[in-house]
Amino acid sequence: MIPARALAALLLAVAAVTGCGKSGSPPVKGPQPEDLPAYKVDSAFRLPSSPTWERARRRGHLVVGAKEDQPYMGEKDPASGRYSGFDIEIAKMVSASLGFDPKTIEFRTIASANRETALQNGQIDYYVGTYTINDNRKKQVGFAGPYFMAGQSLLVRRDEKDIKGPQDLAGKKVCSAAGSTPFQRLQKEFPQADLVAYDTYSVCVDNLLTYQVDAVSTDDSILLGYAAKVPEELKVVGKPFSKEPYGIGVPRGDNALRFALDDALEAQEKNGDWKRAYEATLGLSGVPAPTPPPIDRYPAS
Numbered sequence: 001m002i003p004a005r006a007l008a009a010l011l012l013a014v015a016a017v018t019g020c021g022k023s024g025s026p027p028v029k030g031p032q033p034e035d036l037p038a039y040k041v042d043s044a045f046r047l048p049s050s051p052t053w054e055r056a057r058r059r060g061h062l063v064v065g066a067k068e069d070q071p072y073m074g075e076k077d078p079a080s081g082r083y084s085g086f087d088i089e090i091a092k093m094v095s096a097s098l099g100f101d102p103k104t105i106e107f108r109t110i111a112s113a114n115r116e117t118a119l120q121n122g123q124i125d126y127y128v129g130t131y132t133i134n135d136n137r138k139k140q141v142g143f144a145g146p147y148f149m150a151g152q153s154l155l156v157r158r159d160e161k162d163i164k165g166p167q168d169l170a171g172k173k174v175c176s177a178a179g180s181t182p183f184q185r186l187q188k189e190f191p192q193a194d195l196v197a198y199d200t201y202s203v204c205v206d207n208l209l210t211y212q213v214d215a216v217s218t219d220d221s222i223l224l225g226y227a228a229k230v231p232e233e234l235k236v237v238g239k240p241f242s243k244e245p246y247g248i249g250v251p252r253g254d255n256a257l258r259f260a261l262d263d264a265l266e267a268q269e270k271n272g273d274w275k276r277a278y279e280a281t282l283g284l285s286g287v288p289a290p291t292p293p294p295i296d297r298y299p300a301s
Contacts, residue, residue: 037276045099052125062100064091065110065127069202071225072282075269083107089277091128097264113179113197116140120250127249134180143247144261149293150219152182153238165238169193172214175204182218218245255300
């Protein structure tokens, strides 16, 4: 077993790009390309009523916002530049439904605090990255889905005895991502916790391993990935204390694109691609595929 401090030093060396693993090596227990589904491209698909889709057609490919430091969800290999994870597979499968070969997607890493701006400014066509749907965000962007239901939880060191759930956070240093829903919930519901915020969860995990914080809090889907990478050092504790419906973020007002993505998600869930994508990525954490949440086709705005 690698001592916690030695492991932390290794993680810190590559935190800016991966968050976990040795530089240049494949993710530990991570998704293998040969196990991922292949998605059939609908070459006849057209969506002229969507300005976002039309720009992508003229460009020749989609530009998709994602995370790069979330094992099993959205992670970037520093050596190859390849993105992998369940969110990445969602982005790829709906790309095929929109008529674009998933191999042509240009992924861009966008931090949680910058998601709305990136969509509003046209930096990306859509965003798939543990993006919780809520009413406040709907005022700024649109959402297709949800395609997955997560819940906020806590990641602690394996030797931690005092923290068994959110009720134990008073006086504890707790880290989350700046601008994220989990950070805002901690501020509101657990004000006695000593909160620390960074742009990425990988930095939070590094600080946890080096004893600078006592816990990391975000969605259980993300935390399970980190715990699965170094199970001798980390564990997820307690029951989830929220419901986090993940959606695909789109520019607000582009309802044609939003509804087309809803159609794509529904079709991919029915044909089994959704489940196959889950099993090849997030399912490697040991948690079986859940039933996808019902899609919310809320009215055009």
